[in-house]
Amino acid sequence: xxxxxxxxxxxxxxxxxxxxxxxxxxxxxxxxxxxxxxxxxxxxxxxxxxxxxxxxxxxxxxxxxxxxxxxxxxxxxxxxxxxxxxxxxxxxxxxxxxxxxxxxxxxxxxxxxxxxxxxxxxxxxxxxxxxxxxxxxxxxxxxxxxxxxxxxxxxxxxxxxxxxxxxxxxxxxxxxxxxxxxxxxxxxxxxxxxxxxxxxxxxxxxxxxxxxxxxxxxxxxxxxxxxxxxxxxxxxxxxxxxxxxxxxxxxxxxxxxxxxxxxxxxxxxxxxxxxxxxxxxxxxxxxxxxxxxxxxxxxxxxxxxxxxxxxxxxxxxxxxxxxxxxxxxxxxxxxxxx
Numbered sequence: 529x530x531x532x533x534x535x536x537x538x539x540x541x542x543x544x545x546x547x548x549x550x551x552x553x554x555x556x557x558x559x560x561x562x563x564x565x566x567x568x569x570x571x572x573x574x575x576x577x578x579x580x581x582x583x584x585x586x587x588x589x590x591x592x593x594x595x596x597x598x599x600x601x602x603x604x605x606x607x608x609x610x611x612x613x614x615x616x617x618x619x620x621x622x623x624x625x626x627x628x629x630x631x632x633x634x635x636x637x638x639x640x641x642x643x644x645x646x647x648x649x650x651x652x653x654x655x656x657x658x659x660x661x662x663x664x665x666x667x668x669x670x671x672x673x674x675x676x677x678x679x680x681x682x683x684x685x686x687x688x689x690x691x692x693x694x695x696x697x698x699x700x701x702x703x704x705x706x707x708x709x710x711x712x713x714x715x716x717x718x719x720x721x722x723x724x725x726x727x728x729x730x731x732x733x734x735x736x737x738x739x740x741x742x743x744x745x746x747x748x749x750x751x752x753x754x755x756x757x758x759x760x761x762x763x764x765x766x767x768x769x770x771x772x773x774x775x776x777x778x779x780x781x782x783x784x785x786x787x788x789x790x791x792x793x794x795x796x797x798x799x800x801x802x803x804x805x806x807x808x809x810x811x812x813x814x815x816x817x818x819x820x821x822x823x824x825x826x827x828x829x830x831x832x833x834x835x836x837x838x839x840x841x842x843x844x845x846x847x848x849x850x851x852x853x854x855x856x857x858x859x860x861x862x863x864x865x866x
């Protein structure tokens with residue numbers, strides 16, 4: 529099923545790519561699509577709120593939240609957006625069918641998907657060894673954002689680590705990218721667990737409906753504690769057509785990431801409260817410190833983090849014909865190229 533879905537995603541990208549392959553926006557403007565309002569894309573919001581895009585000389589046009597990385601990549605190929613904010617899976621899938629796919633910014637340098645279970649979940653506790661926790665998920669319904677996503681990829685990876693097959697040993701339920709819907713599914717028992725982007729664990733804990741069960745970013749999964757994950761990507765055609773606009777965008781994002789590291793935590797919490805509309809304030813308290821461990825201070829891609837992402841995708845089998853560091857990372861973003 530996973531492979532059939534991957535083929536469908538590739539077909540969608542190919543079909544939309546035939547319609548329009550270049551930017552449809554006027555000079556000085558970039559349309560930027562993103563999956564959702566997860567923590568990975570908070571730097572875009574900060575750059576807007578702090579006026580960094582304006583100061584750097586670029587205007588952001590349409591900012592659609594497209595729900596899945598496959599839709600972000602398809603919109604990029606069609607020309608309706610200039611830059612896509614998603615995960616490395618999306619960038620790799622684009623590069624697989626378009627050798628001009630390029631990375632633009634490294635937003636999160638850890639795998640920021642958490643597995644959350646209800647407080648009465650049986651079979652293992654969050655303090656048990658990792659293998660025992662993973663095996664406790666066998667036969668369970670696990671909520672993910674959608675097929676071909678970083679959330680599905682984590683479930684596939686974890687099951688493979690213990691000799692299981694996620695396609696047959698659990699049921700993955702597509703819930704979309706809205707955290708409220710995912711939390712509702714966990715609370716109602718529609719799913720037994722969630723594999724979802726942060727801050728889902730903090731939201732579940734604040735609501736009293738779930739606990740963090742597996743967290744790669746917290747060091748639970750060897751090899752995923754430092755890996756390029758949340759990214760902005762595009763094509764070389766856009767970079768060639770709008771070099772000043774892309775450079776201005778990168779400068780603004782770099783400033784936003786430094787702001788997240790340097791600003792008072794109370795100011796970060798205030799901005800997060802606006803960004804994550806309707807979130808329980810109790811879910812915000814640990815996020816400033818958490819983001820400072822996950823969001824890099826620069827937009828570059830360390831080779832070690834990139835190679836960790838390649839290893840992850842080889843093991844999951846979700847992306848075939850993976851690009852090399854030199855193929856997809858522009859020279860200016862290679863922070864340890866030797």
